[in-house]
Amino acid sequence: MSTDWPFVKMHGLGNDFVVLDARSRALDLTPERIRAIADRRTGIGCDQLVVIAPPQTGSNGSSVSDATMLIHNSDGSEVAACGNATRCVAALLMAESGSDSVVIETRAGLLDAESRGERLVAVDMGLARLDWREIPLAEAKDTLHLGIGIGPLVDPVGISMGNPHAVFFVDDADSVDLTRLGPQLEHHPLFPEKANIEAAQMLTPPDAPLGRIRMRVWERGTGITMACGTGACATLVAAARRGLSPRKAEIVLDGGSLTIEWLPDGHVLMTGPVATAFSGVLDPSLLS
Numbered sequence: 701m702s703t704d705w706p707f708v709k710m711h712g713l714g715n716d717f718v719v720l721d722a723r724s725r726a727l728d729l730t731p732e733r734i735r736a737i738a739d740r741r742t743g744i745g746c747d748q749l750v751v752i753a754p755p756q757t758g759s760n761g762s763s764v765s766d767a768t769m770l771i772h773n774s775d776g777s778e779v780a781a782c783g784n785a786t787r788c789v790a791a792l793l794m795a796e797s798g799s800d801s802v803v804i805e806t807r808a809g810l811l812d813a814e815s816r817g818e819r820l821v822a823v824d825m826g827l828a829r830l831d832w833r834e835i836p837l838a839e840a841k842d843t844l845h846l847g848i849g850i851g852p853l854v855d856p857v858g859i860s861m862g863n864p865h866a867v868f869f870v871d872d873a874d875s876v877d878l879t880r881l882g883p884q885l886e887h888h889p890l891f892p893e894k895a896n897i898e899a900a901q902m903l904t905p906p907d908a909p910l911g912r913i914r915m916r917v918w919e920r921g922t923g924i925t926m927a928c929g930t931g932a933c934a935t936l937v938a939a940a941r942r943g944l945s946p947r948k949a950e951i952v953l954d955g956g957s958l959t960i961e962w963l964p965d966g967h968v969l970m971t972g973p974v975a976t977a978f979s980g981v982l983d984p985s986l987l988s
């Protein structure tokens with residue numbers, strides 16, 4: 701069997717991915733290999749490495765999803781959720797099948813995705829999880845006020861979208877030194893599995909019919925990225941819980957905007973663009 705591994709380089713609002721299809725043969729990834737592929741100087745370069753794997757099958761042999769998606773940060777760690785990558789993989793699978801909807805299995809659960817036109821995909825990202833144990837936190841806390849902080853980043857809201865987020869509301873998101881503060885908060889002892897750190901600034905009043913929120917992110921295991929889909933979901937939920945926003949808002953990220961809605965049943969709907977940058981074949985040295 702060929703040892704060549706074709707890849708597709710995709711992105712959602714500049715949050716970029718190397719996507720590998722391991723549905724028909726096994727791919728032997730290690731944290732070292734992931735870091736080598738993700739390295740922007742010597743590898744392909746990406747924020748997350750995404751593997752499409754076969755769907756899980758039940759005892760009767762039928763599958764509940766179209767495919768499984770495995771997600772790895774550029775530091776080699778595996779994570780349960782990635783909103784922007786889910787839209788990208790959904791677009792690939794829908795183009796392949798000709799269908800306008802798809803079900804993707806992730807470590808965080810089954811996600812339903814739908815095409816919303818040319819290069820626009822909506823994903824039901826599942827329930828926003830609000831209990832301290834689900835984030836998880838190291839100790840019992842009201843997740844609406846975690847009470848920690850450094851500099852301008854104080855008293856975040858804690859949310860899990862399948863991955864942990866701490867959303868800090870600030871007056872001016874663009875002036876926050878995320879390169880310095882992000883890693884300190886990511887590794888705060890309150891977060892035993894670390895956390896993604898969001899600096900969010902309200903651009904509309906609480907009673908606006910549609911909210912607008914500026915958000916910048918320091919991603920766990922990756923660093924600053926142009927956009928974070930789960931971070932955008934967490935930001936809208938945090939703002940709605942604090943009474944700062946209606947339950948639907950445009951989240952303005954460095955790479956563009958996502959529309960996020962916190963539905964009455966607690967699920968979070970994310971709608972945004974996908975793009976393919978280029979494709980190629982991995983240099984075999986990256987997998988050796």
Ligand SMILES: N[C@@H](CCC[C@H](N)C(=O)O)C(=O)O
Nearest residue numbers: 782783784863920928929930
């Ligand atoms: N870019 C992603 C989130 C990727 C995972 C995150 N860094 C984590 O460690 O939880 C997104 O679009 O949601």
